[in-house]
Amino acid sequence: MFSIIRSIWLTSLHMFRKRATIEYPEHKAPLHPRYRGRIVLTRDPDGMERCVGCYLCAAACPVDCIALQATEDENHRRYPEFFRINFSRCIFCGYCEEACPTYAIQLIPDFEISEYDRQNLVYEKQDLLISGEGKYPGYNYYKVAGLDAGVKNKGEGDNEEPPIDIHSLLP
Amino acid sequence: MATIYIDNKAYEVKEGKNLLETCLTLGFNLPYFCWHPAMGSVGACRQCAVKVFKDETDTRGRITMSCMESVSNELRLSISDADAVQFRANIIEWLMTNHPHDCAVCDEGGSCHLQDMTVMTGHNYRRFEYKKRTYQNQYLGPFINHEMNRCIQCYRCVRFYKDYAGGKDLDVFAAHNHVYFGRSEDGILQNEFSGNLAEVCPTGVFTDKTLKEHYTRKWDFTSAPSVCQHCSLGCNIIAAERYGELRQITSRYNGEVNGYFICDRGRFGYEFVNSPLRIKEAKLRDENSKDLNKKNLLNKTSALITPGKTIGIGSPRTSMESNFALRKLIGAENFYQGISEQEASLHKLILEVMNSGIAYIPSLKEVEEADAILVLGEDLHNSAPMLALAVRQAIQKGPSELKTSLPAWHSLALKEFIQQEHAPLFIANPLKTQLDELAQASLNLSPAEIIQLGYAIAHHIDSASPIEHLLSESLLKEAKAIAKALSKAKKPLIITGTSSMQEGLVKAAANIAKSLKTANLCFVEHECNSLGLAMMDAPPLEEAMKHVFLNDTDTVIILENDLYRRTSSGNVDRFFEACKEIIVIDHLHNKTTQKASVLIPTGTFAESDGTLINNEGRAQSFFQALNAKNELIQESWRWLNELFSLQKGISIKDRTSPHELLEEIAIAMPQFKGIAQAVLQSDFRINGQRIPREPHRYSGRTAMNAHDNVSEPKPAQDLDTPMSFTMEGYRGEPPSSIIPFYWSPGWNSVQSVNKFQIEIGGALHGGDPGIRLINNKEGMSSYYDNNFVPIELKDQEWLAIPVQHIYGSDELSIHTPGVTERSPQPYIGLNKLDAENLNLQDGSKVTFETDGEEVTLPLRIITELPRKVAILPHGLQDFNCHLPIILRIKNLKKSR
Missing domain, CATH: 3.40.228.10 (Dimethylsulfoxide Reductase, domain 2)
Structure with a gap:
């Protein structure tokens, strides 16, 4: 008998607690910056696409929902010709973000991507690409990579010596 | 045999080998760079260090390079010794001090020996704080890309290019830590084997430039074991597909045939498969080709084939199966080889000699x-x-x-x-x-x-x-x-x-x-199945023409053959005029397909299963890598088989597998006895599983077709072979004849082939693929007589002979832009003195008469050419010297 009264008392106390439920469409849930939601493709500080089409995100994806094709511009800068994520398959595990060597692919705190038609969950590059740098500002892969892709000349990157003069005999 | 102890465990090994080969043969993972099974050891990279002990009591031992140490009896070594492990880790760390941060944009990534070795030694953090060395790159032509920053100075490239392949224009320059591997100046790599640099280089300094055009990682390819179609040697290749395109050819190890390498024509000549000249639609005279589906095409074509009134012309550039299916459809007596009488009799003679056992x-x-x-x-x-x-x-x-x-x-x-x-x-x-x-x-x-x-x-x-x-x-x-x-x-x-x-x-x-x-005797023929076609022992093209002119034959079926390359265009034109219906089955548009009244598209080698017989009489099978969405693109033998079924009233659904076809060949023509062993039966399984064409890391399955339809289609089924088009299936080592790609845990690069061999550089597990059909028994009783007939050449007459060009003479590889770039323009070559007599300089126009046509070509003066001999390039795309040997009357306009 006592325990029943105690339970009713404890339950009633919850009436005066702060509510955990939010009125969702009117009120948005506060999400952490590292929340794994919708996937975007970011740009480097120069405003160019960060994605270099290395296929690592596609390889890391456990549900194989990323398909892309790498191509090159006239400066031999590699970028994706198409980049497609099938969000109807995506499990938002974030492995693609972990695999990305250029900080191009990022999961952002946005989950509002429901659709009535499943076909609309197939996102192409123009749907994925945002104009900013996302969570990792300041990084430009082609500045630290060895090759010349029109971003810097050989030897002008971070931590690079000027190109070797092979005719030199000096040590 | 010798006994050696590796980490105190005894192994029976072969003497005369080095320790590295021996350890790899035994299945140990020992990192290496400069050693290559085909090129031997030089001990340059210091990566394969092991510790060797004097005897059982020796506890200190000495570190030595395993590639430079011979196997000797009772030798004791340790791979896992802490010093040796540390030594190997240090070497990689040093190599990596200058290696650029490039993997994401490097074509080698995912099939990189340096990546594999770095992971194997455990190096993962760059402690070296100083700057990285950089180099300028060179332009090396249409086939090979150069990115010198990535070099680890193993010297494999020059050892292959100069020492192994005899190239002259790739070398090592500069000194100490500045060494540079490249040409003395930008330019096209001249050697015919330059493509192997992409496989020989353990990292991404030299990579395949044609792959760059449609770059795909190794793990994303759907690959199939295949056989090169560009000459008669039948080198084994791996054909790799992605997004419905053939994207890369790499060498497939076969200890008996090509070993580790292939030539550039074979490696880069694949782009005809993706060519805009591909035949994608069927054509039926007076019909709208858009309405033609497979069923009504078959029915209408079948109606044109009247038994006894139809002849078939086979081809030396298609499989045995296709040639045989044609022979079966129209009857052995109506089947003709699609090559000139001259070439056919030459092949017949070669076969006679090969079979004679001399x-x-x-x-x-x-x-x-x-x-x-x-x-x-x-x-x-x-x-x-x-x-x-x-x-x-x-x-x-x-x-x-x-x-x-x-x-x-x-x-x-x-x-x-x-x-x-x-x-x-x-x-x-x-x-x-x-x-x-x-x-x-x-x-x-x-x-x-x-x-x-x-x-x-x-x-x-x-x-x-x-x-x-x-x-x-x-x-x-x-x-x-x-x-x-x-x-x-x-x-x-x-x-x-x-x-x-x-x-x-x-x-x-x-x-x-x-x-x-x-003695050993080796013959070279023109095309990939020249010998196979010759073994079918059918009359040549000229006989087919005669047959049509003399009899009331109304239909001719031409199988993957451009007759204009075989004999003079006048003859072919006359022949086509005499035929009522010309059914052409081919994959690329050419002059013959333009004459077709019924044009049936077919698959190239990448879209087909089939068997070829190479110049030594070895039957080797190639398998489909590409699954065409177009239902009309299927193997020629399947079309012909289906037509056969229609004619005989058999259900088309009863498929004939390539294996069954090969068995039929062996029954119909005893000279092909044993050919069916070249291919495994389609119901072959390992642990009930098929062999997957895709690696387990294959990506993008649920997204690659999602733009068309988000519901994934059923994966393509392969009813003809024991392989599957998916990544599901048996993950262990496949039988040697159906290895779709080389991969082994920890070995992502092509070097993983080590794991597939009985011993390093030897046969693949289960024996090298291919069945030799020539069993020389008959015995040649007497010598061939010397029927010497002197050729009388008049003043204005030259003996014109064909000259082969690696880039240009082959019908299919010419569709690769890089090959076209390197193919010669039509020319006529004459001796210097001959040219002087005629008052001609290098480059002047020479007009001559051939087959009643007047042709004008620029002159190339060739100093070493014997007098009264003229040369013309063989098989160029826009110029064909039809009968390769004819006495030509030069109608020379005196210059000036």
């Missing part, structure tokens, strides 16, 4: 073991490049008298020891060849002289052999010297072929082989 027909591997070689009338670098590479290895091994205790893998020591001593090589060819530099004698002679030289050599060895005619004193002397060298050799090899279309060459070579008694 000589052994060597594989490419066995060519490398020859100790004296005679090449008659072939420029191997252009007609059968990998054979040239094999000849080079045989010759560079040095003469057999040169005895040494040095093991075969000790390449640098052997090179020093051998110096310029070469095994005897003799070349007689109208033009200079690249092998001349290795030859004891290279003679630039007219075809008739080469033939007579051959007879003279045979006559010198055995006087019962018919005597030569009309040979100069100096050539007789040469013949004597060649005869002497050949008879002294233990494994003499005579190479000739169909390049210059001379029956005399085959006969002379056969006579030499017979006189030598224990």
Whole structure:
């Protein structure tokens, strides 16, 4: 008998607690910056696409929902010709973000991507690409990579010596 | 056999090998860079360190490079010794101090030996704080991309390019930590084997430029074991597909045939598969091709085929299955070889010699073991490049008298020891060849002289052999010297072929082989299935034409063959006019397909299963890599089989697998006995599982077609082979004939082939694929007679002979832009004195008459060309010298 009264008392106390439920469409849930939601493709500080089409995100994806094709511009800068994520398959595990060597692919705190038609969950590059740098500002892969892709000349990157003069005999 | 102890465990191993090979053969993962199974050891990279102990009691041991240490009995070594492990980790760390942060944009990534070795040694953090060395790159032509920053100075590229393949234009420059691997100046890499640099280089310095155009990682390919279609040698290749395109060809190891390498024509000549000239729609005379689906195309085509009134023309560039399916459909008596009478009789003669048992027909591997070689009338670098590479290895091994205790893998020591001593090589060819530099004698002679030289050599060895005619004193002397060298050799090899279309060459070579008694004899043909078609023993194209002109044949079926390449266009035009219905089955538009009243699209080798017979009579199967969405693109043999079913009233659903077809071939033509063993039955399974064509890391399955339809389609089924088009299936090692790609845990690069071999550089597990069909038994009773008919050449007459070009002479590879770039423009070549007599300079226009047509071509003055011989390039896309050997009347406009 006592325990029943105690339970009713404890339950009633919850009436005066702060509510955990939010009125969702009117009120948005506060999400952490590292929340794994919708996937975007970011740009480097120069405003160019960060994605270099290395296929690592596609390889890391456990549900194989990323398909892309790498191509090159006239400066031999590699970028994706198409980049497609099938969000109807995506499990938002974030492995693609972990695999990305250029900080191009990022999961952002946005989950509002429901659709009535499943076909609309197939996102192409123009749907994925945002104009900013996302969570990792300041990084430009082609500045630290060895090759010349029109971003810097050989030897002008971070931590690079000027190109070797092979005719030199000096040590 | 010797016993060695690796980490205190005893192993029985073969003597004469080095420790690295031995450890890899035993299945240990030992990192290495500079060593290559085909090129031996130089001990340059210091990566394969192990600890060797003096005896059981020795606890200190010494660190040594396993690639430079011979196996000896009771040798004790440790791979897992802490010092050795640390040593190997340090080496990688040093190599990586300058390696750029490039993997994401490097084409080697995912199939990179350096990545594998770095992971294997455990190096993962760059402690070196200083700057990275950089280099400028070079333009190396349409096939190879250069990114010198990535170099780890293993020297494999120059060792392959210069020492192994005989290239001249790639070298190492500068000194100390500045060494540079490249050309002295930008330009196209000239060597015919430059593509192998992409596989030989352990990292991404040299990569495949054609792959760059549609770059795909190794793990994303759907690959299939295939056989090269661009010459008669039948090198094994891996064909790799992504997004419905054929994207890369790499070499597939076959210890008996091509070993680790393939030539550039084979590697880069694949782009015809993706060509805009591909036939994608069927065409039926007077019908709207849009409405043609498979069913009504079959029905309408079948209605045109009347038994007895239809003939079929086969092709040397399609599979045995397709040729046989055509023969089955129209009856053996109505089947014709789609090659000229001249070529067909040449093939017949070659087959006769091969079957006669006078000589052994060597594989490419066995060519490398020859100790004296005679090449008659072939420029191997252009007609059968990998054979040239094999000849080079045989010759560079040095003469057999040169005895040494040095093991075969000790390449640098052997090179020093051998110096310029070469095994005897003799070349007689109208033009200079690249092998001349290795030859004891290279003679630039007219075809008739080469033939007579051959007879003279045979006559010198055995006087019962018919005597030569009309040979100069100096050539007789040469013949004597060649005869002497050949008879002294233990494994003499005579190479000739169909390049210059001379029956005399085959006969002379056969006579030499017979006189030598224990000779090897190797023939080179034009196309990938030339020998297979010849073995079918059907009448040639001219007979087919005669048949149509004389009988009321109304329909002709032409199987994957451009007849305009076979005989003069006048003849072909007349032939087509005489035919009522011309059914053409082909994959690329050409002059013949334009004449077709019924045009049926078909799959290229990448879209087909099939079997080819190479120049040594080896039947090898290739498998489908690409699954065309278009239902009309299917193998020719399937079309023909379905037509056969319709004709006979059998249900089309009862499929005939390639294996069943091959069994039928063996029953219908006993000369093909055993051919069915070349391919596994379609119900072959390992643990109930198929062999997957896709690696387990294959990506994008649920997104690659999602733009069309988000619901994934059912994966393509493969009912013909034991392989699947998916990544599901047996993950262990597949049987040697159906290895779709090389991969082993920890070994993502092509070097993983080590794990598939019984011993390093030896046969694949279960034996190298391919079945040899030539079992020489019949015995050649007598020598071929020397039917010498002197050619009378008038003042204005020249003997025109065809010349092969590695880039250009092949019908299919020319569709690769890089090959087109390197293909010669049509020209006529004349001797300098001849040109002077005619008052012509290099580049002047020469007009001559052939087949009643007047042709004008620019002149190339060729100093070494014998007089009164003119050369014309063979098989160029827009210029065909139809009958390769004709006496041409030069109607020369006097210049000025």
